[in-house]
Amino acid sequence: MSTQAWIRALNYSIVDDWRSWLVNGQVAGYTRSYSNRMTFATVKGAGHTAPEYKPDEGFSMFTRWLSNMPL
Numbered sequence: 001m002s003t004q005a006w007i008r009a010l011n012y013s014i015v016d017d018w019r020s021w022l023v024n025g026q027v028a029g030y031t032r033s034y035s036n037r038m039t040f041a042t043v044k045g046a047g048h049t050a051p052e053y054k055p056d057e058g059f060s061m062f063t064r065w066l067s068n069m070p071l
Contacts, residue, residue, distance in 0.1 A: 021071035
């Protein structure tokens with residue numbers, strides 16, 4: 001919640017409101033994009049250590065980021 005409050009305080013416009021992102025046809029989490037090209041993303045059911053509990057989703061998020069591909 002505090003991260004989202006901080007992002008709101010930056011006052012950037014929302015470009016792409018909450019939507020799900022998928023891994024292997026399953027909902028992996030949710031994402032929201034802003035006008036400064038920043039994206040806030042969640043990993044469903046992962047808690048604070050997403051790569052430990054959701055390795056496929058974490059790897060997919062990381063490789064998409066490196067490839068400059070959207071979630």
